[in-house]
Amino acid sequence: MFSYKITARNGRARTGTFSTPHGDLLTPVFAPVGTQATVKTLTPEDLKGINASLVLSNTYHLYLRPGDDLIAEFGGLHRFMKWPRPMLTDSGGFQVFSLAQTRKIDDEGVTFKSHIDGSTHYFTPERSIRIQENLGADIIMAFDECSDPNDHDYSRVAMERTHRWAERSLRAKRRADQALFAIVQGGVNADLRAESAKFIASLGTPGIAIGGLSVGETKDEMHAMLDVVTPLLPEDKPRYLMGVGTPEDLINGVARGVDIFDCVLPTRLARHHSAFAPEGRLNLMNAAFARDPNPIDETCDCYTCKTFSRAYLRHLIIAKELLAGTLLSIHNLRALIRLMESIRGYIADGTFEARVPELLEQWSNNAKRLNDDEQKVEQD
Amino acid sequence: MFSYKITARNGRARTGTFSTPHGDLLTPVFAPVGTQATVKTLTPEDLKGINASLVLSNTYHLYLRPGDDLIAEFGGLHRFMKWPRPMLTDSGGFQVFSLAQTRKIDDEGVTFKSHIDGSTHYFTPERSIRIQENLGADIIMAFDECSDPNDHDYSRVAMERTHRWAERSLRAKRRADQALFAIVQGGVNADLRAESAKFIASLGTPGIAIGGLSVGETKDEMHAMLDVVTPLLPEDKPRYLMGVGTPEDLINGVARGVDIFDCVLPTRLARHHSAFAPEGRLNLMNAAFARDPNPIDETCDCYTCKTFSRAYLRHLIIAKELLAGTLLSIHNLRALIRLMESIRGYIADGTFEARVPELLEQWSNNAKRLNDDEQKVEQD
Numbered sequence: 141m142f143s144y145k146i147t148a149r150n151g152r153a154r155t156g157t158f159s160t161p162h163g164d165l166l167t168p169v170f171a172p173v174g175t176q177a178t179v180k181t182l183t184p185e186d187l188k189g190i191n192a193s194l195v196l197s198n199t200y201h202l203y204l205r206p207g208d209d210l211i212a213e214f215g216g217l218h219r220f221m222k223w224p225r226p227m228l229t230d231s232g233g234f235q236v237f238s239l240a241q242t243r244k245i246d247d248e249g250v251t252f253k254s255h256i257d258g259s260t261h262y263f264t265p266e267r268s269i270r271i272q273e274n275l276g277a278d279i280i281m282a283f284d285e286c287s288d289p290n291d292h293d294y295s296r297v298a299m300e301r302t303h304r305w306a307e308r309s310l311r312a313k314r315r316a317d318q319a320l321f322a323i324v325q326g327g328v329n330a331d332l333r334a335e336s337a338k339f340i341a342s343l344g345t346p347g348i349a350i351g352g353l354s355v356g357e358t359k360d361e362m363h364a365m366l367d368v369v370t371p372l373l374p375e376d377k378p379r380y381l382m383g384v385g386t387p388e389d390l391i392n393g394v395a396r397g398v399d400i401f402d403c404v405l406p407t408r409l410a411r412h413h414s415a416f417a418p419e420g421r422l423n424l425m426n427a428a429f430a431r432d433p434n435p436i437d438e439t440c441d442c443y444t445c446k447t448f449s450r451a452y453l454r455h456l457i458i459a460k461e462l463l464a465g466t467l468l469s470i471h472n473l474r475a476l477i478r479l480m481e482s483i484r485g486y487i488a489d490g491t492f493e494a495r496v497p498e499l500l501e502q503w504s505n506n507a508k509r510l511n512d513d514e515q516k517v518e519q520d
Numbered sequence: 521m522f523s524y525k526i527t528a529r530n531g532r533a534r535t536g537t538f539s540t541p542h543g544d545l546l547t548p549v550f551a552p553v554g555t556q557a558t559v560k561t562l563t564p565e566d567l568k569g570i571n572a573s574l575v576l577s578n579t580y581h582l583y584l585r586p587g588d589d590l591i592a593e594f595g596g597l598h599r600f601m602k603w604p605r606p607m608l609t610d611s612g613g614f615q616v617f618s619l620a621q622t623r624k625i626d627d628e629g630v631t632f633k634s635h636i637d638g639s640t641h642y643f644t645p646e647r648s649i650r651i652q653e654n655l656g657a658d659i660i661m662a663f664d665e666c667s668d669p670n671d672h673d674y675s676r677v678a679m680e681r682t683h684r685w686a687e688r689s690l691r692a693k694r695r696a697d698q699a700l701f702a703i704v705q706g707g708v709n710a711d712l713r714a715e716s717a718k719f720i721a722s723l724g725t726p727g728i729a730i731g732g733l734s735v736g737e738t739k740d741e742m743h744a745m746l747d748v749v750t751p752l753l754p755e756d757k758p759r760y761l762m763g764v765g766t767p768e769d770l771i772n773g774v775a776r777g778v779d780i781f782d783c784v785l786p787t788r789l790a791r792h793h794s795a796f797a798p799e800g801r802l803n804l805m806n807a808a809f810a811r812d813p814n815p816i817d818e819t820c821d822c823y824t825c826k827t828f829s830r831a832y833l834r835h836l837i838i839a840k841e842l843l844a845g846t847l848l849s850i851h852n853l854r855a856l857i858r859l860m861e862s863i864r865g866y867i868a869d870g871t872f873e874a875r876v877p878e879l880l881e882q883w884s885n886n887a888k889r890l891n892d893d894e895q896k897v898e899q900d
Contacts, residue, residue, distance in 0.1 A: 176836075178836060178843050180842065206834075210810065210831070214813065214831065214832075222828060430590065431590060447564070449600075452601065455586040459557075461560065463562070466842075
């Protein structure tokens with residue numbers, strides 16, 4: 141039911157097709173995040189319009205609200221939120237550690253309090269898998285523990301627990317129409333990352349995730365960890381770099397052999413008036429755009445860019461009209477999906493490696509220009 | 521450039537076509553309100569999807585933000601907000617009296633302070649027309665004064681001023697591609713309404729508006745005023761009942777010879793979780809809908825009803841997802857537009873008058889069921 145066919149390689153970058161029960165994913169792929177069974181402010185039609193393929197949703201959030209049992213009653217997430225293409229759920233591990241008030245963690249599982257109402261809940265690897273089976277995504281994740289990347293001792297403890305939990309997650313899994321990906325951990329320690337990559341690879345899952353990055357480490361540290369991990373992973377399985385990332389992260393990740401990415405950045409930036417543009421990330425609230433007749437990006441094929449001026453978008457923002465968030469989300473997601481489409485083409489025609497410096501220059505210039513705004517938004 | 525052709529009558533109800541530079545309006549018509557150059561939470565594509573034809577926008581709001589001069593630079597409202605079908609702007613009169621802090625009104629005009637930043641502005645009939653010419657809607661309104669409906673003495677003063685301002689508005693108008701509608705006032709006084717209807721009819725404008733209703737008077741008073749006014753208006757001009765209304769108001773208005781309506785109700789209800797449904801107006805936040813697999817209205821052809829369950833919509837509301845407002849706005853607007861489509865059909869086949877009691881029963885039952893919610897929302 142799941143197969144990964146690589147159609148071209150260029151350096152360590154690969155392009156291919158991962159087949160799922162809800163259709164084929166062309167990799168490398170960027171997945172919009174639909175935390176609460178909706179990509180914020182967008183309809184499934186909007187997502188099809190920007191050529192989204194994989195959509196991620198969050199087990200922790202859906203377990204708490206509306207409840208995975210309710211979603212199962214409705215035939216699973218695809219039917220509940222009416223997304224007919226492939227979906228991925230995380231294990232809830234990351235959110236239990238970052239969002240919830242954690243009360244107790246031991247080898248068996250984690251007791252935590254809901255960030256919504258303070259109620260107490262208990263997750264184990266088995267429970268996470270059962271919830272993800274109720275949700276019914278095509279790709280599901282092993283329950284893992286994400287450590288502080290700078291604490292080597294704790295990173296080892298968390299990594300070893302993650303390995304035991306990966307085995308338990310695999311044993312708990314029952315549905316044949318779901319692919320379980322196990323997760324490489326190990327913080328920013330090359331030795332731990334290598335050990336984890338080898339162990340996780342040995343489990344033979346149809347795909348492998350790399351967790352615990354983009355959580356406070358430097359870009360160089362992230363690249364160094366990818367340089368350690370991806371060469372130790374099987375060639376014929378897709379690699380998913382969780383919660384990453386910025387346009388630069390996507391380019392750097394693909395160059396290091398990553399196939400799947402997800403991040404809230406494009407939609408979160410959109411709701412804070414920030415848009416990816418050729419001359420840099422724009423804060424469209426800025427008065428400079430009040431009379432700007434141009435689209436955000438005249439090379440972009442999204443509905444927002446084909447239809448509206450920057451002046452109109454700025455007006456919506458200043459007038460506090462919610463439509464601004466929708467229109468900017470459409471553009472920002474399309475920008476990253478279009479970047480991935482280009483990258484797939486470059487890998488296929490053998491030019492990707494040569495283009496990496498140019499792509500990075502194009503997009504890192506983008507990030508540098510409005511770094512203050514970006515900082516402000518990302519702390520939001 | 522403007523012509524009104526009545527194609528069928530049934531009692532006092534009429535159906536016809538009002539031709540404008542941006543296309544034909546089939547009447548009776550309900551116009552969604554796009555106060556700030558956007559129908560809240562909806563794209564122009566969404567509006568086309570529900571078969572919206574006429575969209576109203578507010579002169580007072582657009583004058584203050586982003587400024588009518590800016591919109592003129594962009595070729596007018598149609599091009600600025602990318603709505604290719606007919607548009608209507610009000611004169612700003614109603615908002616100056618209801619939203620702004622009014623400082624001084626005399627025969628020449630009104631000095632008021634912006635509700636946004638307290639800055640001082642001055643509107644006259646000439647200024648209102650100039651602003652509306654900058655905005656460039658197909659149908660524009662004479663500057664008028666809306667009085668407290670229960671104050672007879674002030675109603676006469678305001679009515680007489682409205683008449684003088686209508687003449688000045690007409691003299692100020694320059695663009696041939698805009699139809700100026702003058703406005704009948706007179707509060708809830710039959711004598712004043714009759715006097716106003718005759719005077720405004722004598723001006724020969726291509727359409728006539730009825731203002732100052734739905735501002736606190738009873739439904740019976742509104743009907744009584746319509747019964748006085750519409751028989752005194754020329755048969756061959758469309759009649760626009762401003763800021764009305766509820767589904768019942770639309771049915772009652774059409775039965776009394778009204779052709780054009782607008783109201784924020786469907787979109788405002790939507791943003792407060794309330795939806796028009798066959799069994800009554802639903803507050804979709806209610807726990808009763810948590811596991812309801814049905815659409816809001818299984819007879820409805822809108823995207824929301826064709827796609828999503830009440831359970832999913834409730835989940836979005838409970839999870840505070842903005843998409844709920846978009847999806848409910850699509851449905852509520854479509855419900856009223858569909859009602860008007862049905863009514864046009866009934867007038868054409870000669871059954872409308874006979875169906876009025878059934879239509880009122882259907883929709884007033886709707887209103888009665890959840891009156892508390894409705895009250896709460898409408899005070900918002």
